[in-house]
Amino acid sequence: MHCVERLLARGDSVVGIDNLNDYYEVSLKESRLARIADHPNFTNHMISIEDRDAMADIFAAEKPDRVIHLAAQAGVRYSLENPHAYVDANLAGFMNILEGCRHNGVAHVVYASSSSVYGGNEQMPFSEHHSVDHPVSLYAATKKANELMAHTYSHLFELPTTGLRFFTVYGPWGRPDMALFKFAAAMLRGEAIDVYNNGEMVRDFTYIDDIVEGVIRVLDKTATPDPDFDPKAPDPHSSRAPFRVFNIGNGNPVPLMDYIGALESALGITAKKNMMPMQPGDVPMTSADTCELAEWVGFAPDTDVRDGVKRFVDWYLAYHGRND
Secondary structure (H helix, E strand, O other), X not given: OXXXXXXXXXXXXXXXXXXXXXXXOHHHXXXXXXXXXXXXXXXXXXXXXXXHHHHHHHHHHHOOOEXXXXXXXXXXXXXXXXXXXXXXXXXXXXXXXXXXXXXXXXXXXXXXXXXXXXXXXXXXXXXXXXXXXXXXXXXXXXXXXXXXXXXXXXXXXXXXXXXXXXXXXXXXXXXXXXXXXXXXXXXXXXXXXXXXXXXXXXXXXXXXXXXXXXXXXXXXXXXXXXXXXXXXXXXXXXXXXXXXXXXXXXOOOEEHHHHHHHHHHHHOOOOOEEEOOOOOOOOOEOOEOOHHHHHHHOOOOOOOHHHHHHHHHHHHHHHHOOOO
16 A cells, blocks of 8 residues: 555556455455545556466556565464465465566566565574575465565566565554554553563564655666676575565664563553563564665665654554554
């Protein structure tokens, strides 16, 4: 929704694809859609990306110049319980998008990867030049697979693709399964929040407006082959093909307890805390090296977490009220 608003504001025509599935409350998705649905340059299609025929038809009918792929089955913990949902949406769905782009002359595909691809890597900050061969969740594995699939299409069909490894995105209109949303809801109800790994977590929290800025800038700069790519010492970040991968994170890792502190301050509530062990598939720390993104498009996220959390709380209270 945030990306669509930015694209429409600058005069682009946008075709949206969504199935409004019930992974979380559909009413929130409908409220997002209502913000953009009546714009004369926006057309929405209720399609599941894993529907091969429907996707082929929409690509053939609309002939988009560029594609931003942000649809996926998200969430690390959910992948432990519903693995087939990730195969359907994240693998089959992405294949349908790549095929649609291949057969309809799309000039550039920008797609959401994830910081989770770094998996068991403990070398900080995470760099695009690091290996990402040790995922610790199926969700992470599907995102790594997306990067491999994109490279294959860039190599075989000269389809320019750029993957963006998102680092813990938060902000207004966000997903209710993310920590900030769950914490705010529980605190306003007077309930305790679950704090995993006994609070010893660090995340590179990245504000939504910074993510959108990065997505749009990358969309406008088509991926190109790397003239310095050395096949004898291949770098995961680039290729002889028109393929690029970038981290998009705040570059300023924040302890989870400080993040909770920012929320407590914004809400004026001290949270009751259930200190919990680490969850399967999770990692204790993420930290983004964004030098490559900054060099490529002249931008890297930098919104202070206290400012971002305050903006989220302002939206949350306006949308839900204090007693929902």
